[in-house]
């Protein structure tokens with residue numbers, strides 16, 4: 427399943443990439459693949475902006491504007507200001523992923 | 525039998541008792557606190573069923589956990605998936621043991637949401653591993669990682685607090701992949717010396733992951749969102765929507781019952797009933813049908829998906845039941861305008877629970893959607909006023 431096309435803020439700077447493979451290890455949507463010691467993006471539209479890749483790329487090759495993709499949280503932050511945060515009850519995501 | 529051994533094991537360590545437990549049930553409690561503070565002070569001051577004993581470590585004891593679920597665990601899962609109960613369903617952070625782990629055993633990191641912990645231990649049958657439970661305020665790994673409570677700091681502190689370096693003689697920590705949002709592997713290694721391996725997304729793949737030498741297949745690192753996953757999330761969509769229903773019902777009944785000479789209950793009911801019924805249909809179209817049938821409803825936008833589901837639901841309900849009199853063109857327009865928008869709005873809320881929607885997309889939908897929702901509601905109200913004026917013979 428894919429969400430809206432061409433909205434993700436994900437950016438990969440290939441010149442900084444050392445091919446360590448962390449991004450492939452952490453991305454739950456298979457957005458990255460490694461070939462010839464360089465990471466590349468397979469399909470941007472699969473990205474859900476969780477930020478795991480950017481947090482764990484120690485070479486600063488990835489940037490993404492991450493945050494909660496939760497309508498209630500965003501509406502709350504529109505109404506009352508502040509960053510959207512998943513005050514929408516926690517534990518909403520399917521908890522089966524341990 | 526097990527219980528007895530457990531208790532006597534605890535007595536030897538009675539001097540550790542002091543800190544945190546009430547005096548009642550002395551034996552059980554002293555036992556519990558003997559276990560290095562890991563599992564004492566559970567809510568009702570007695571050891572839960574899933575703790576089966578104590579495991580020795582060089583720096584004290586850790587609670588041994590069962591890899592099977594008891595009836596209470598199943599019941600807890602049902603309650604936590606359907607109600608606010610999940611907000612207080614937690615286990616005490618610290619080190620636990622599954623099987624008979626030793627110095628070479630792997631360390632699996634988890635959150636202290638009881639359901640996350642249960643799902644993890646259930647998938648460890650026949651394995652000997654340590655479980656390091658972080659304090660995430662009882663929130664699951666993914667949500668907690670997003671908030672930062674399942675994060676670098678907490679992991680580092682917990683590793684140091686339980687003195688993990690004295691318990692195992694390797695430097696490998698297996699952290700759930702979805703925790704990667706909050707855990708900076710590089711910092712953890714710098715501070716603690718432990719190397720973070722991000723394990724599979726799903727706990728059930730852990731045995732295969734470990735036995736393959738910590739290699740993840742593409743499937744193990746990909747998050748899914750099956751129909752069953754979606755269905756299991758719908759109670760948490762339906763409940764909040766239904767909570768707002770009484771207010772909606774009150775407004776509808778007031779509008780339809782209002783006469784220049786007062787409020788008439790009979791008119792309120794006969795006039796308002798179709799709108800109450802359609803409101804209920806909208807809730808289920810947006811909070812149940814749209815999530816469950818998500819990939820089959822056209823468009824990628826949740827607002828559009830919801831609108832289509834709502835339009836179909838309202839159309840077929842009106843057609844088949846004839847609850848809005850065909851001649852009543854104003855009410856018909858209001859119904860076709862309002863209910864699909866309501867469904868759309870409710871469906872949009874589901875973005876908070878999916879595994880694939882991102883913030884930029886939801887922002888875009890809201891920026892486009894909110895003005896439309898507000899306009900739609902305003903026009904509906906104006907049309908209802910026109911309808912009422914006509915009914916009262918003023919227009």
Ligand code: SF4
Nearest residue numbers: 443444446447449483
């Ligand atoms: S984590 Fe960064 S450096 Fe490593 S492969 Fe990915 S982009 Fe390249």
Ligand code: SF4
Nearest residue numbers: 453473474476477479
């Ligand atoms: S932000 Fe998340 S989903 Fe997007 S590429 Fe990075 S890890 Fe993958």
